[in-house]
Amino acid sequence: MMQDMFEFPAEELDHQAYITLLIHTRRVRAADVALAKLLCQGQYDAVFYLVLLLQRAEQSQHTCLLLAEIDWQNPFSLSADDMSAGSDTVSEAQHLPYTPFGNPDMALAALNSHPAVGEGRPLRLFAGRLYLGRLADYEAYLSDRFQQMAEQPIQQDAAQLSALLDQYFPLDNAQDVDWQKVACAMAASSGFCVITGGPGTGKTTTVTKLLAILQSLYTAAPLSIKLVAPTGKAAARLSESIIGAKGRLSLPPELAALIPEQAQTIHRLLGVIPNTNRFIHHQQNPLHIDLLIVDEASMVDLALMNKLVRALPSHARLILLGDKDQLASVDTGSILSDLCGHLKLGTQPAYTMDRAAFLNQVCFAGRDVLKGKASRYALADATAFLQQSHRFKSDSGIGQLAFAVNNNDPQQLQQVINHGYSDLSFYGLGVDQYNALLERAADHYSRYLEAIQSHSEPEEVHALFSQYQLLAAVREGPYGVAELNKRIEQKLAQRSLVAPYSRFYAGMPIMITQNDYQLKLFNGDIGILLPDAQGQLYATFIDEQSTVRHFYPARLPSFELVYAMTIHKSQGSEFDYTALILPPIQRAGKGVNRQLVYTGITRAKQHLELNCQPQVLQLSMQTEAGRQSGMAHRLHIG
Numbered sequence: 001m002m003q004d005m006f007e008f009p010a011e012e013l014d015h016q017a018y019i020t021l022l023i024h025t026r027r028v029r030a031a032d033v034a035l036a037k038l039l040c041q042g043q044y045d046a047v048f049y050l051v052l053l054l055q056r057a058e059q060s061q062h063t064c065l066l067l068a069e070i071d072w073q074n075p076f077s078l079s080a081d082d083m084s085a086g087s088d089t090v091s092e093a094q095h096l097p098y099t100p101f102g103n104p105d106m107a108l109a110a111l112n113s114h115p116a117v118g119e120g121r122p123l124r125l126f127a128g129r130l131y132l133g134r135l136a137d138y139e140a141y142l143s144d145r146f147q148q149m150a151e152q153p154i155q156q157d158a159a160q161l162s163a164l165l166d167q168y169f170p171l172d173n174a175q176d177v178d179w180q181k182v183a184c185a186m187a188a189s190s191g192f193c194v195i196t197g198g199p200g201t202g203k204t205t206t207v208t209k210l211l212a213i214l215q216s217l218y219t220a221a222p223l224s225i226k227l228v229a230p231t232g233k234a235a236a237r238l239s240e241s242i243i244g245a246k247g248r249l250s251l252p253p254e255l256a257a258l259i260p261e262q263a264q265t266i267h268r269l270l271g272v273i274p275n276t277n278r279f280i281h282h283q284q285n286p287l288h289i290d291l292l293i294v295d296e297a298s299m300v301d302l303a304l305m306n307k308l309v310r311a312l313p314s315h316a317r318l319i320l321l322g323d324k325d326q327l328a329s330v331d332t333g334s335i336l337s338d339l340c341g342h343l344k345l346g347t348q349p350a351y352t353m354d355r356a357a358f359l360n361q362v363c364f365a366g367r368d369v370l371k372g373k374a375s376r377y378a379l380a381d382a383t384a385f386l387q388q389s390h391r392f393k394s395d396s397g398i399g400q401l402a403f404a405v406n407n408n409d410p411q412q413l414q415q416v417i418n419h420g421y422s423d424l425s426f427y428g429l430g431v432d433q434y435n436a437l438l439e440r441a442a443d444h445y446s447r448y449l450e451a452i453q454s455h456s457e458p459e460e461v462h463a464l465f466s467q468y469q470l471l472a473a474v475r476e477g478p479y480g481v482a483e484l485n486k487r488i489e490q491k492l493a494q495r496s497l498v499a500p501y502s503r504f505y506a507g508m509p510i511m512i513t514q515n516d517y518q519l520k521l522f523n524g525d526i527g528i529l530l531p532d533a534q535g536q537l538y539a540t541f542i543d544e545q546s547t548v549r550h551f552y553p554a555r556l557p558s559f560e561l562v563y564a565m566t567i568h569k570s571q572g573s574e575f576d577y578t579a580l581i582l583p584p585i586q587r588a589g590k591g592v593n594r595q596l597v598y599t600g601i602t603r604a605k606q607h608l609e610l611n612c613q614p615q616v617l618q619l620s621m622q623t624e625a626g627r628q629s630g631m632a633h634r635l636h637i638g
């Protein structure tokens, strides 16, 4: 009876014609239509169109379709041009924009009574959100498991913990609250913890101190600890940072030996089964570990996080590290920003009364430093937010620029631009400036190419290459990676540094774009083609254990040139000198947003060169790349 309300009288809409229009205007794919038809048993009802919208949302990496966010007047965002393109097929009489279903309440009622929707069925409904079943399961599992882990009782001697915290974080009366100490106390006393913070806020330093404290607490039976990151580059960086932080702590050798230094990729930890998308470790064959630390957690998609967490034994603890403001994962989900999205710069997470009392006891000798409050967020007591950057001092333009962009503060942005910081350079996008950018790129790249010509070792060549990177916000057009790559290659050829006249050439830098589990080469891995003594070319890669690996070029999975790379692909990497190019205003679509530009800026360690129109920087800062999910709702953020 209810459902009848949502069927369209035949004279109102020619469904076939409408669907053809949606396919023709690339709003949906034929495969989306096939699935929607299957789930709705050939009925063109409201649910049919909602399934099309759901698949559109999933293709934009949303975990679900939030019914309240649908533009009910024009759900597929058809423009007048789109409609005229389809005027042969869609009758003029049909009003524009056409809405095939009424409003959120009607849609909800239709979904509630639909046979494809519900537990154990292909579609799920949760808190006004429509999901594909698989993604709803991942999200529900993770939110439950995070909560369970956070609530897991940890047996600990508070006095001993407090003494160790004071040893690693001596009380400094000049400082208000040492949030690194709080983060460490929290992670030491919890089965689950998220430590978020911008670049250089001390996430790795804090975790290294945490590991020293934990291993001191459990000397009788030291914890089995693993460090992972989503990409080889990020894992290599984590290893480097942990080694650096350990060195600065001057730990006794027996304690230092209990703190792992080598991080690995999540795929390596789980053990890829060649030619499948399955792993050796899973719920039935869990990992043998007590504590897992995941760095760059913002890059981990929902499916991979689900596989990782399922492979943890029931007693294991989990710590997620990352910058909540960076770009979300390439695939579906936005776990870190879902868990930390409520945290605002300049404020701190609100801990519950009991938790605040405990933290005051172990960190501040019982002084009433942290104020507790009633919280509806299940992970309130498991979240730490580090905000003070120790890498970027107050005279660093990179840090100031990152802060202004992240805070969407146009005044501060202007001040940064006017100030003239030595670690920042700004250029426009005029023809001469564009050409000068290419020349600068060629100057930088000439260093590693000259090293190849003088037969330097692969390690040195890779190190020189990775000092500089040109990052682009988009792929296509003159400001996109494809064109930039071609033009830089031409410049280098003009300087006789490369001879790009065949498919492979000495010095050619490549980035793998497809996982190859057999060769253990993964999306994002960077290689350089180098000749051996006989002149035979090999693609050389340096893995996260700093081992050089050689491959015959013909065996490589798909790859692309990488003189320029997209900001998306640069996540998890850092470069001494980063050049960033944003397209001009008429080409800066929805893709250029705050998270993207912030991620690009924060890849720079020593110098950032920004090539863009000032108004594009302002526009991107105002545009937020939100992803829809129900994770925060499941965790009851209220």
Ligand SMILES: Nc1ncnc2c1ncn2[C@@H]1O[C@H](COP(=O)(O)OP(=O)(O)OP(=O)(O)O)[C@@H](O)[C@H]1O
Pocket: 180, 197, 198, 199, 200, 201, 202, 203, 204, 205, 206, 241, 245, 248, 390, 391
């Ligand atoms: N409390 C502190 N006081 C002084 N220096 C610190 C402190 N914490 C960290 N640092 C220094 O700041 C730098 C960055 O620290 P760390 O690598 O731990 O940050 P991070 O948040 O892990 O950085 P990223 O994730 O961006 O690599 C290091 O040189 C470290 O020694």
